[in-house]
Amino acid sequence: MAIYHFEAKVISRGKGQSAIASASYRSGEKLYSERYNKFNFYGRSVAPKTFILKPSNAPDWTLNRQKLWNEVEKIEKSKNAQLARDFILALPSELNEEEQEELLLNYCQENFVNHGMVADIAIHRDKDGNPHAHIMTTNRPFKENGDWGTRQKKVYHYDEQGNKIYDKEKKTYQCSTEKTTDWDSKERLKQWRENWAVAINNSLEKKGLNITVTDKSFKEQGKKELPTKHLGSYAHQLELKGLPSENGDINREIKKYNQLLYKQEQLEKETKEKNQTNPFTRHFTPKEKRILSDLSKELNVFISFEKLEDKKRMLNNWKNSALAKQAMTNGQEQEPILSKIKDQKEAVEQAEILLNKEAQRFISAHYPKVNTNALSPYMARELVDKTIHNEQLFDLKETEQILLKSQQQELSHNLSLLLKDPYISVRVMKEKLNKQEAILKTFCAKHDIQLENKESVARQSDEVKKAFQGIIQPLARYKMAIKAVHYYHETTIKEHLPMIDSKQLNELQKEQLCNAILYFGDQLEEKVVIDVLNDRKPMKYDTATKECLLTGLLEEGHTHLSEVEKQFFENPSMKVMFFNECVQTKDFSKAGKQTLKAVFDKNYTNVKDELNKEKNVEEKNYYRNNTNNFNLLKGLGTNLLFTILRGESEPERPAHKLKKKKHKNDRGYSPRM
Known part of the structure; x- marks a missing residue:
């Protein structure tokens, strides 16, 4: 495949360059410099093919390479003088040597020589597959008599009567200087580049090759x-x-x-083609598109629900890293990073709001019987995604099944986060619950609604009823999640520490105790439990072991770690808790502290790199995890789990045997909670 390469530079005395030395290197000839009183020679394994072309008004001595460039060194007297132009042109390998020479010489004649330059040409073929030409051209034009001309001229200013304007203060006529050629202009350089592409394409076409290059x-x-x-x-x-x-x-x-x-x-092209044939596509307003475009640039990701979930996960990891480093140094170096993380989290929230609005509009347009206020954002986007993917609208029964299934998937995912991530706790969910209850309280006061009085709700307008249900739904979800986690804490403590009465523990103690059970595993001892219950930080490893483990984490492939240790550190939560233990350790050796810092840099620099790099827009089903893999809830059973989440005292029939009811009312369909 023909390549285009056109490089233009200036050989300048100000950069320590010499016209003679440059010509010797390009031509492979031994040349004597009169200015520096020395010979220059650069031997080459393959002798370059050289030419010199001159305009008709240039003297014959310009055809002598040594004479030419010594004369240039003489006429250009400034210590910063520009001695010559230097061009490097790639020759198309599709042409044979004779065709390459013809192409090059014709180009130099038409673009340089015919405009008054002397062109010193050298073709290098000493590198396989890389034939190219070096061209040195003179910077100063020649007069008609063969003498050197000037590079600029004086131009006098004239008044309206055609008289020279005299400057009394300077006691001279007003004038300015103009260049005698356009060889220094950007326009001329652009023309040279374009002409070289045209010349190559003409030569390739002449040879019958359907190949083109562009400048x-x-x-x-x-x-x-x-x-x-x-x-x-x-x-x-x-x-x-x-x-x-x-x-x-x-x-x-x-x-x-x-x-x-x-x-x-290619993915965008396929998506566009698919959207053109799919009657159900996403629609954003022009303003929303602009905002999403700006947010995409700020977050450096393709804006989608899945990508935003990934982004939130990475921001949490980055924040944990920054907080840990701040604890290690007791300084404020991490404040700019924490501020940036906060800004990016706000950008993620803004993007999610726009995507949720679009999903609500889609459902209102295509599923008018579905009460959008009763749907969580996840349930809404699941229905939209499935509709677009299947390129068809679902009937009411199918819609009900999709929403009920997505509700279960959302709950499983949220519980997975709560149970697996030590940084997401019941307290966080309670904060959300309290915030939602405050919103409900304000709403009820505004519309004179008493929660214990159903009539106060029934007399409201349809719009207020929908808004009321939209506030109630998140409350139910938060309460379900909190109940499930409470049950998990109770059963985990009962299984591993049956001697402890969990009813005597507060929520924080239960949570910390469950984290300790996960972290210490078989090494859980009575002392650890006592430390946890007294709000002390128990240590799993002694300092020497921690330093060995840090060394193993630092090495590629973790060769110093056992298989058990490797599996342990593959769990992000376990790794974070280990790092927290290291941060609390005060007696690390100097080498140990350096290793700890290196491990932090290695583990969390990758997080920052992932935040900044260009991400592949191929979407993945983040939420569509098979609930059978939700191993932290194994043993609960589907019916028992839903019993707990509904707040009922006795198990119902299995969920798959429950009769699905269609709720038909003036507000449309509302999924069962």
Whole structure:
């Protein structure tokens, strides 16, 4: 495949460069510099093919390479003088050597020589698959008589009568300088680049090849790919030997990025094609699209419910890391990070609000009998997702089944978070419950509703009834989750510590005791239980063992850890509790402290990297976990679980045998809670 490469630079004395040395390197000839009184020679395994082209008014001595560039060194006297232009052009490997030479010489004649420059050309073929040309051109034009011309000229200013304007203060005529050529202009450089692409394409077409190149950047072409960097001679040689180079490493990362970008574009294309044939698609207002676009850039993720869940998980991990590091250093270095995390959490919440609004609109438009105020955001988006995925509307019975199933999945997921993550506790759920109860209290006061009086609700308008039910529903879900977790705490303590009367413990003690049971496992001793109940931080490992484990965590593959230890640390909650224990340890050796810091950097830098990198937009079913895998609730049984969640004292029949009732009223369908 033909490649396009056009590089233009200036050879300048101010950068310590010499015209003679540059010409010697490119031509492979031994040249003498009169200015520096020395020979320059750079040997090459394959001799370059060289040419010199001159305009008709240039003297014949310009065809002598040594004479030409010594004269340039003489005429350009400034210590910062620009001595020559230097071009590097990749030659298309689809052409043979004669065709490449014809292409190059014609291009140089038309673009440089015909405009007054002398062009010193050298073709390098000493690298397989990389034929290219170096072109040095003069910066100063020649007069008609063959003498050097000027690079700029004086232009006098004239009044309306055509007379020169005299400046009395400076005692001279007003004037300015203008360049005698446009060789320094951006427009001319752009033209040179474009003409080289045209010349290549004409040569390829002449040979009957259906291949084209372009001088346009990816950005100018409207492409999102990143361009690779030019390796250069030294880096190219390193790469050929199998050694990495800086630009080579950068190019490999760019290629990985472009591959991910291609996959993303293909996915977006497939999604767009699918949406064109799918009558049920998501619809956002122009304002919502702008806000979502801004939030996507701020969060650096494709905005979807699944991606936002991932984002919240990563932000929680990052926050825990920052708080732990802050505890270790007793400083304020983590405050900017915590502030950034807070801002990103607010952005996630804003995005979720917009997605929830869109889901509500979708259901109102396509499922008018469903009471949207009775749905949780998760239930609403499950119904929307399934409708779009199946490209059809569901009847009332199917809709009821989808909503009931999604309700169970949501509960399982929320309980999973509560039971598995030590940072999400009953207290958090109670805070949400209290907040929702405050909202309910304000609403009831505004509309004169007494919760114990059903008539006070019945006399309200349909709109107020819907709003009331929308407030009641989250209260029921929070109470269900809290009851289930209380039951989990009770049964866990009873199973592992039957001698303890859990009724004598407060909620925090139960929660901390269950965490200790998970963390200590078979090593749970009476002293640990006593420490927990007295709000002391028990230690599972001695300092030496902690240092060994930290060393194992730091190594790739964790080779120093046993299989049991590896499995233990694969659980994020266990790893976090271990890190918390390390933070509380005061007698680490100097090496141990350094290892701890390194482990923190390794584990939590990955979290920050994940937050900043470009993410693949291929969506995953985050919530659609099989409830059979919910092993922390095993033994509860479906019927017993729902008995607990409903707050009933006796088990009902199994949930799958319950008769589903259709609730038909003036407000439409409302799922059973």
